[in-house]
Amino acid sequence: MPHYAIHCIDKPHAGDLRAETRAAHLDHVRALGDKVLCGGPLLDEGGTPIGSLLIIDFPGRKDAIEFAATDPYARAGLFASVAVTAWRYVMPERG
Numbered sequence: 001m002p003h004y005a006i007h008c009i010d011k012p013h014a015g016d017l018r019a020e021t022r023a024a025h026l027d028h029v030r031a032l033g034d035k036v037l038c039g040g041p042l043l044d045e046g047g048t049p050i051g052s053l054l055i056i057d058f059p060g061r062k063d064a065i066e067f068a069a070t071d072p073y074a075r076a077g078l079f080a081s082v083a084v085t086a087w088r089y090v091m092p093e094r095g
Contacts, residue, residue, distance in 0.1 A: 002059075003055055003057055004055070004056060004057075004058050004064035004084055004087060005083075005085050006055075006056065006083075006084050007052075008051050008053075008068070008074075008082045008083075009079060009080050009081045009082075010049070010051050014078050015049070018049055018073070018078055020076075021078065024072035025071060025073045035057040036054065036057075037055040038054075039054035039056070040052070041053075051079070061084060061086065064084045068082055
């Protein structure tokens with residue numbers, strides 16, 4: 001199954017909205033189980049979340065886009081932008 005990177009940037013001054021919807025967002029991601037390669041917030045220089053990055057296995061790009069669109073963060077209007085891009089694992093090498 002291919003990997004897809006979901007790269008999201010928050011709207012300015014959306015920290016409260018992010019905090020209010022965080023638990024639902026995490027439940028949404030955790031529901032995928034071991035399909036999630038990695039994920040976490042993007043941070044500004046001060047360590048404040050300004051977006052999200054997820055790398056997840058999906059059968060195809062359409063599935064990744066649908067997942068991103070149904071994320072509680074996205075449904076709440078948190079994001080200024082969302083990019084879904086195919087991604088290939090290279091490093092570190094797996095043995």
